[in-house]
Amino acid sequence: MANQYDLAIIGSGPGGYRAAVLGALRGLKVAIVEKDTWGGCCLNRGCVPKKDWHHTARILAASEGFAERGIRGSLEPDLEAAWDHQKAVVEEVRGNYTDYMKRLGIAAHVGHGTLVDAHTVRVSGDGGESDLTADHLILATGSHARIPEGITPESGRILTTDMLFDERPPEGRRVALAGGGVIGTELAWILTRLGCEVTWLMGTKPLRGAGFTPQALRTLEAALSREGVKAQTDRRLAGARVTDNGVTVELADGATEEVDWLLLGTGRVPHTAGLEPAAAGVEVDGDGFITTGADLRTAAGHIFAIGDVRTPIMTANQALADATTAVDNIVTGSARETPEKRVPWAVYSAVELARVGMDDDTAEDEGWEPAVGFAAFETSPRALGQGDAEGHVRLLADMDEGTLLGTEIVGDEAAELIHLAALAPDPDTALRLLAGGPWNHPTRGEELGNAAETMAAQWGMGEFVFPEE
Ligand SMILES: Cc1cc2nc3c(=O)[nH]c(=O)nc-3n(C[C@H](O)[C@H](O)[C@H](O)COP(=O)(O)OP(=O)(O)OC[C@H]3O[C@@H](n4cnc5c(N)ncnc54)[C@H](O)[C@@H]3O)c2cc1C
Ligand SMILES: NC(=O)c1ccc[n+]([C@@H]2O[C@H](COP(=O)([O-])OP(=O)(O)OC[C@H]3O[C@@H](n4cnc5c(N)ncnc54)[C@H](O)[C@@H]3O)[C@@H](O)[C@H]2O)c1
Numbered sequence: 033m034a035n036q037y038d039l040a041i042i043g044s045g046p047g048g049y050r051a052a053v054l055g056a057l058r059g060l061k062v063a064i065v066e067k068d069t070w071g072g073c074c075l076n077r078g079c080v081p082k083k084d085w086h087h088t089a090r091i092l093a094a095s096e097g098f099a100e101r102g103i104r105g106s107l108e109p110d111l112e113a114a115w116d117h118q119k120a121v122v123e124e125v126r127g128n129y130t131d132y133m134k135r136l137g138i139a140a141h142v143g144h145g146t147l148v149d150a151h152t153v154r155v156s157g158d159g160g161e162s163d164l165t166a167d168h169l170i171l172a173t174g175s176h177a178r179i180p181e182g183i184t185p186e187s188g189r190i191l192t193t194d195m196l197f198d199e200r201p202p203e204g205r206r207v208a209l210a211g212g213g214v215i216g217t218e219l220a221w222i223l224t225r226l227g228c229e230v231t232w233l234m235g236t237k238p239l240r241g242a243g244f245t246p247q248a249l250r251t252l253e254a255a256l257s258r259e260g261v262k263a264q265t266d267r268r269l270a271g272a273r274v275t276d277n278g279v280t281v282e283l284a285d286g287a288t289e290e291v292d293w294l295l296l297g298t299g300r301v302p303h304t305a306g307l308e309p310a311a312a313g314v315e316v317d318g319d320g321f322i323t324t325g326a327d328l329r330t331a332a333g334h335i336f337a338i339g340d341v342r343t344p345i346m347t348a349n350q351a352l353a354d355a356t357t358a359v360d361n362i363v364t365g366s367a368r369e370t371p372e373k374r375v376p377w378a379v380y381s382a383v384e385l386a387r388v389g390m391d392d393d394t395a396e397d398e399g400w401e402p403a404v405g406f407a408a409f410e411t412s413p414r415a416l417g418q419g420d421a422e423g424h425v426r427l428l429a430d431m432d433e434g435t436l437l438g439t440e441i442v443g444d445e446a447a448e449l450i451h452l453a454a455l456a457p458d459p460d461t462a463l464r465l466l467a468g469g470p471w472n473h474p475t476r477g478e479e480l481g482n483a484a485e486t487m488a489a490q491w492g493m494g495e496f497v498f499p500e501e
Contacts, residue, residue, distance in 0.1 A: 037063045039362060040153050040166035042145040042307070045072020046079075047339030047351030048172030049129060054359040056136035063164055064138055065145035065155050071126050072174055073340075074348040077197040080125060081118035082218060086380040088114050089225035093259070093382070097419045109227035111201045118197065145173075147312040150332050168334050168362045171314065171322055172351070173307055175340035178299040180210075182271045189274045190294045193219070204292020205229055208281045210269040211297030212238040214379055217252070219297060220261050221382045231289055233267045233281070239379065243391040248442045251422055255382035269298070302341045319344075326369035328358045336362070338370075349375050376454045378447035383423055386450035389438030392428065401431040403491040405463075407483040409443045413474040420444045425483040427453070429463055434496025436462035445476060452480050463487060467497045 038060040041048045048064060049071065055062040069076045088109075095107040133140060141164065143157025151165050177192035179185060185192055188202040193215055205228045209220055212234030220232040239249060256263070271282035272294050281289040302320045309316055313332035315323040321344070322337035324330050330337050336358040339351030350372065357370040378386040395402040405427035409415040415423075423443020429436050439453035456462035463484045471478035488494040 035063075035162065035164040037061050037139070037164060037166040039063070039168045039170065039359075040065065040164055041170040041172055042153060043072060043172035043174055043339075043341075044070050045172060045174045045339060045351060046074045046348040047174070047355050048072065048170065049133075050352050050355035051170050051172060051338065051359050052133060052138045053136060054355060055362070056133075056138050058359065058363045060359075060363070062136075062138045063141055063166065064133070065141045065143065065153060065164075067142075067144040067157070069126070070130055070140075071122075073194070074351070075125055075129070076122055077194045079348050081122055081197045082222070083380060084118040084121050085114055085222045085226065086218070088117070089222045092225045094419070101419070109225060111205070111226045111228070114226050115201050122197075144306055146306055147308045147314070150312045150335070169312070169336070170355075170358055170362075171307070171309070171330070171335065171337040171341060172339050172355070173303045173341045174351075175300040175346060176303045177296060178301045179296065180269060180298050183269070183296070185296070186274055188293065189279050190272050190296070192296050196295060202293045204278060206278070206291045206293075207231070208233060208269075208279070208289055208291040208294045209297060210234070210281075210294065211299070212236060212240070212263060212265070213297060213299065214239070214242070215297030217379055217381045219295065220263075221256060221259065222380075223295075224259060224261050230261065231264065231281075231291060232261065233264050233269055233283065233289075235266065235268045237265055238263050239385075242379075243377075243387055243394075244385055244442075245392070245426065245440055247424070247426075248385055248440055251424075251442050252381060252383055252385060255422065259382055261382065269294075269296075300340065300346055304341065325367075327361050327367040328354060328370055329361070329367075343372075345372065345375075347375075347377060349377060374454060376447075376450040378450065380447065383442055384444065384446035385440075385442050386446040387438065387440045388450055388454045389436070390428065391438060391440075395428055395430075395437045400435070400437055402428050402437060403431040403487060403493060404428060405483040405485070405487040405490075407479040407486065409476065409479060412476060412479055414476050415443065417474070418444065425449075425479045427463070427466075427480070427483045427487065429487060429493070429496070431491055431493065433460065434463055434493060435459045439480075443476070449477055449480070452477055463493070463496050464499065468499065 039055045040063045044066040052064045143155040146154045207228045208231045217238045268284040270284040273280045278292040314330040328336045338354035340346045376388040407425045410421045415421040426440040428438040436459045467484035488497040
């Protein structure tokens with residue numbers, strides 16, 4: 033039957049797209065349903081355009097050291113051109129995605145997907161309604177911006193991050209940015225570098241509860257403050273009024289700020305509007321997340337949920353890992369758990385911060401004896417040559433067993449370097465692997481080897497760091 037599939041996926045963000053590709057590569061007949069722009073939040077309004085701007089911001093920041101390197105001239109930011117650049121990159125990537133889906137024979141259905149029963153999805157779009165059925169379903173409907181009570185988004189004035197990347201830059205460069213989470217921490221710096229004057233409003237200090245060490249957060253704070261970006265704590269957004277000249281931002285303490293536009297970085301919520309999970313026997317929790325087991329099966333065992341719609345972790349990294357687990361479990365019939373503790377995480381701001389595995393508190397709570405291996409980039413020949421020597425590599429390992437428990441990297445390319453720890457095949461031998469190399473020299477990566485070696489010198493853990501006799 034034309035509309036009968038082995039696997040139907042609702043949502044084409046990183047989770048849904050990756051699941052579709054993996055399903056097709058593993059021999060399944062796959063359909064994917066998307067109601068909006070192919071590629072979801074990450075490609076169109078999240079990771080990809082944000083990272084494009086982060087790169088531009090880094091070039092502008094680096095240009096301040098150009099004169100002492102013997103390079104003359106200065107650079108000026110241009111937000112309009114930067115917006116065009118991210119859009120061109122996003123469109124090119126989207127074209128590559130949709131071409132690849134076509135080549136793999138994945139059936140792309142445009143329209144809003146609603147669950148009719150445990151095996152049927154109704155697709156409603158411009159072309160009317162059609163039903164498709166599948167043996168297995170994956171729900172990958174993602175999340176949308178959380179709008180604080182009393183605030184109404186308005187084009188060019190009160191923006192979600194979706195609007196920031198969908199619509200051309202608003203007039204004016206005085207921006208209030210609400211939220212001290214990841215979005216706030218990244219965009220406060222990026223927009224400043226792109227020529228905006230950012231008033232950054234939040235309750236508590238940025239990235240609290242995100243698992244980074246106090247040392248990492250101090251490095252971030254110093255880098256931000258060097259560039260004139262100040263986190264204004266105890267200044268929660270309470271309301272916003274659009275005026276003839278911009279926006280009057282109202283704060284919980286009664287103060288106001290006059291700006292040209294306001295950007296909301298106030299969290300995201302799982303998206304299940306119009307999905308009708310209950311019609312298929314799928315359960316949703318009190319916060320709106322679809323409930324699954326660690327193997328990503330919902331209460332209806334043949335239906336899986338992945339990515340932002342199932343977990344407050346809400347990163348593309350986790351959505352991609354979930355897709356791999358869900359398709360694996362569908363194809364093999366097994367119950368493998370999605371690897372939450374092994375998925376790395378990164379924040380792209382005035383410095384990059386990345387981590388994988390446990391933080392100190394979790395390690396202690398789980399009964400490990402954590403020891404720290406540390407290497408600072410300030411002595412790395414490569415980092416000194418780059419003129420970018422702040423930050424560190426910090427390894428956390430169990431003193432008695434030598435097991436690598438967690439890794440934190442702060443500094444240039446932290447998000448790339450963290451893969452070296454995330455991909456270590458066995459945490460029990462990871463320290464030996466890192467210390468032994470081989471490494472390219474001079475590189476930033478070899479600091480992971482140096483950090484492992486300090487475990488031997490400082491904690492007497494040589495038996496776990498050097499080759500066995
Ligand atoms: C500004 C910003 C920057 C970010 N940067 C990063 C980053 O650098 N790294 C990182 O790891 N993460 C980042 N994230 C988070 C990341 O974008 C999300 O975690 C990721 O996109 C989640 O993927 P997903 O597949 O679960 O859902 P989404 O990407 O949200 O995709 C869900 C898709 O489902 C579609 N859909 C929903 N309901 C239906 C329906 N009923 N029928 C049909 N289609 C439907 C939606 O239109 C959407 O296209 C960022 C987020 C933001 C907002
Ligand atoms: N690099 C990445 O992986 C990346 C980048 C961006 C976003 N994301 C994901 O997107 C999601 C959304 O990010 P986010 O930063 O919006 O969410 P978040 O939950 O990390 O932070 C939201 C922040 O907004 C604050 N807030 C809420 N209401 C407020 C108000 N009225 N006034 C002032 N502050 C207020 C909260 O206290 C919190 O600090 C996150 O789950 C994140 O994982 C990931």
